[in-house]
Amino acid sequence: MKTQTATLIETVAEKTIHISGAEAVIHCLLAENVDLIYGYPGGAIMPVYDELYKYQDKLHHVLTRHEQGATHMAQGYARATGKVGVAIATSGPGATNFVTGIADAQIDSTPMVCITGQVPRHLLGSDAFQETDIVGISMPVTKWNYQITKASEIPEIFAKAFYIARSGRPGPVLIDITKNAQFETFDFEYKKCTEVRSYKPKPKVNSDQLAAAAELINAAKKPMIVFGQGIILGEAEDEFKAFIEKTGIPSAWTILGLSALPTEHPLNVGMVGMHGNYGPNRLTNECDTLIAIGMRFDDRVTGDLNTYAKQAKIIHFEIDPAEVDKNVKTDVAVLGDVKETLAEILPLVNPNSYPNWLEEFKKHATIEFDKVIKKDLYPEKDGLTMGEVLKEINNATNGDAIIVTDVGQHQMVACRYAKFNQTKSNITSGGLGTMGFALPAAIGAKMGTPQREVVAIIGDGGYQMTIQELGTILQTNAAVKIIVLNNEYLGMVRQWQQLFFDRRYASTEMVNPDFVTIAKGYHIEASRVAKREELAGAVKAMIASDKAYFLEVCVEKEDNVFPMIPSGASVSDIRLS
Amino acid sequence: MEEQKTFTVSIYTENNVGLLNRVSSIFLKRHINIEGLTTSRSEIEDVNRFIIVAKMTEVQVKKIVTQLEKQIEVIRAYYHTDDETIFQESALFKISNEHLYDEVIQRKLKFRQANIVTLTEDFFVIEASGSKEHVDKLYDRLKPYGLMQFVRSGRIAITRDKMQISELLQEL
Ligand SMILES: Cc1ncc(C[n+]2csc(CCOP(=O)(O)OP(=O)(O)O)c2C)c(N)n1
Ligand SMILES: [Mg+2]
Numbered sequence: 001m002k003t004q005t006a007t008l009i010e011t012v013a014e015k016t017i018h019i020s021g022a023e024a025v026i027h028c029l030l031a032e033n034v035d036l037i038y039g040y041p042g043g044a045i046m047p048v049y050d051e052l053y054k055y056q057d058k059l060h061h062v063l064t065r066h067e068q069g070a071t072h073m074a075q076g077y078a079r080a081t082g083k084v085g086v087a088i089a090t091s092g093p094g095a096t097n098f099v100t101g102i103a104d105a106q107i108d109s110t111p112m113v114c115i116t117g118q119v120p121r122h123l124l125g126s127d128a129f130q131e132t133d134i135v136g137i138s139m140p141v142t143k144w145n146y147q148i149t150k151a152s153e154i155p156e157i158f159a160k161a162f163y164i165a166r167s168g169r170p171g172p173v174l175i176d177i178t179k180n181a182q183f184e185t186f187d188f189e190y191k192k193c194t195e196v197r198s199y200k201p202k203p204k205v206n207s208d209q210l211a212a213a214a215e216l217i218n219a220a221k222k223p224m225i226v227f228g229q230g231i232i233l234g235e236a237e238d239e240f241k242a243f244i245e246k247t248g249i250p251s252a253w254t255i256l257g258l259s260a261l262p263t264e265h266p267l268n269v270g271m272v273g274m275h276g277n278y279g280p281n282r283l284t285n286e287c288d289t290l291i292a293i294g295m296r297f298d299d300r301v302t303g304d305l306n307t308y309a310k311q312a313k314i315i316h317f318e319i320d321p322a323e324v325d326k327n328v329k330t331d332v333a334v335l336g337d338v339k340e341t342l343a344e345i346l347p348l349v350n351p352n353s354y355p356n357w358l359e360e361f362k363k364h365a366t367i368e369f370d371k372v373i374k375k376d377l378y379p380e381k382d383g384l385t386m387g388e389v390l391k392e393i394n395n396a397t398n399g400d401a402i403i404v405t406d407v408g409q410h411q412m413v414a415c416r417y418a419k420f421n422q423t424k425s426n427i428t429s430g431g432l433g434t435m436g437f438a439l440p441a442a443i444g445a446k447m448g449t450p451q452r453e454v455v456a457i458i459g460d461g462g463y464q465m466t467i468q469e470l471g472t473i474l475q476t477n478a479a480v481k482i483i484v485l486n487n488e489y490l491g492m493v494r495q496w497q498q499l500f501f502d503r504r505y506a507s508t509e510m511v512n513p514d515f516v517t518i519a520k521g522y523h524i525e526a527s528r529v530a531k532r533e534e535l536a537g538a539v540k541a542m543i544a545s546d547k548a549y550f551l552e553v554c555v556e557k558e559d560n561v562f563p564m565i566p567s568g569a570s571v572s573d574i575r576l577s
Numbered sequence: 578m579e580e581q582k583t584f585t586v587s588i589y590t591e592n593n594v595g596l597l598n599r600v601s602s603i604f605l606k607r608h609i610n611i612e613g614l615t616t617s618r619s620e621i622e623d624v625n626r627f628i629i630v631a632k633m634t635e636v637q638v639k640k641i642v643t644q645l646e647k648q649i650e651v652i653r654a655y656y657h658t659d660d661e662t663i664f665q666e667s668a669l670f671k672i673s674n675e676h677l678y679d680e681v682i683q684r685k686l687k688f689r690q691a692n693i694v695t696l697t698e699d700f701f702v703i704e705a706s707g708s709k710e711h712v713d714k715l716y717d718r719l720k721p722y723g724l725m726q727f728v729r730s731g732r733i734a735i736t737r738d739k740m741q742i743s744e745l746l747q748e749l
Contacts, residue, residue: 139598140606144649146595164649198591198652322643 016189021151022047022182028158031190038070042090045117047182065468069440071101076444079427088115092130103141107431111170120180121149143171151184159193168201169320203335212332214348220289229256230294239342248353252280256430259420269361273301275412279364281571293317297327307570371576383556390417392539401453406438406462409491412561414457436465442480460486470522519550526550579634588627591650613731664734667706671726
């Protein structure tokens, strides 16, 4: 298959062929090494689907059950593989159903190319059947978008789209293709894009910035690192590890930085942010130097900016100049791809270690263990906790699985407790917090990395937002493991209602269907567990299965996730109960 | 809170249909009201320029400029204060012919504070260019004559300092 594709690209590159716009779309995708796309057909994209039929041995199309599912699958695929995910849909409702996934990919910097059909050029602007201005609608949530109205534009625009989606700070690109452009024939020739004159994907590394940063780092007494997804997107895990191991600096992660550094690494001090760990949150306001690497100081990380790390010198390693000084004023910004800047700063920093400072993190971890973690992982009450489910998943997978989470309490618990040995293993909707993300994203992740175990952890609420994608599992046999942590509540919202709205549980209680029967209806093996003594066995059985598997765990209804920094409060005011 | 000032933001871009939307939404999304917007070709071939006038703080305008430059088809963006720019606006006033010989109007024309661009049987049109204040003053003087129509342009501006255009040219 590989060689077939390679020769095809060669022939395409060598000579011009006379083909339709629709067929050109397929050739462009093959030239970009795409072998899997997710989508849903409809009138305005039918010419491309007709070509997909003809090329099905070279380009596999996965029929999803909803266009939102297609975007999240493409995202899951991209996050697990590092490659560009591709989704395709028709005009009008097909295109608008893409919007949530595109917005999610934009805020979480996921490389994705979305293709939508559009009414023929002569009908544009006439309110034709299934016409929507998807270019206008998606403009604020795409890295770039473009409407193709002539077949001859296809090769150049596709080449540009893939280049833009994957380079620099990655992101989603949308290409809208009018139907006439799909039918027209033209002389096709494909050239990969390596440059767009108005776009500089990576700032040039500046040696003065490196020197200034190294000076601050070498002088620090209580330095702390907060790293984000930039490490993963830049594939800089090795450079990062070398940097922290030489400098000995305690390193905390944002939710999207999770898995860039193995959980067990001695310098891994946990998660920052609203439901992060006690130590890294509190010590943010005690460190003397805060080194932010490939992260963007999201408000869920910083809490109140007026009381955030005011005592510290701030160093920011960042690829996107628009992020520097956006939320937190930096003392030294090190612009550039972290793979380059971390490698280049390594010879400039002194070998060091901070045993007393690291001890501070350990002390905080002990407090958190006594007040929070013990109850989560080794509960003495009857009801099951989400934490102990995670403990059993860790036991069964040894930290080698890709964990895909939805949004809510289960997500926070999973990110707090899941163990990771390798990078690109934590896939969650961070910036947008899109309920319904996990099931389709897990399908995409599994298809992108079939050799890996993929476990989706989902709440009973979010599961029902994209539950129809069980149909995609049925049709493709994607061996995804699905755990629903059923608390019969929109738990995270209920927690806020309990803590900040005097327990007025407005519309957060869920009357749920029989999830096991539903999974079985899709011919997916399924079971339910509600007792502690059955939990470990149930999780093991699920992981042992080589097919898709659904497990519902009935957990305590009104458990809360702690620690917690109340919205708008200071990181110092993190609550343990 | 930092003081709000009027800034002129100059944006050099590729020539692309959708860009106006992308550019203006960067202001609107932050609740910054665009007071003037002009778009035209620039001194560089195939490069367009937007000039946007808006009131905000310097911290805000800096962030806006980096957000603008982040857009794929934006080549460069700059901001300037009023002191750093030479700027003009122009306006057209349509007035009924019965006022053509009124003293105020004749005086304005005589001292070249405005020019007649059209004269018909029923009305005449006066054009004036200059600072916003100049146009505002003229408006106040002419309003009593019952303006049949009035329109003013967005700001066009040129910086006092040398812009790093040569640097920009080199990049392209
Ligand atoms: C699409 C969408 N709608 C609403 C929300 C707001 N929201 C955040 S968490 C949450 C509750 C999620 O409930 P569930 O999926 O059962 O997970 P739990 O918190 O109970 O673990 C809601 C409604 C959201 N994040 N996404
Ligand atoms: Mg729930």
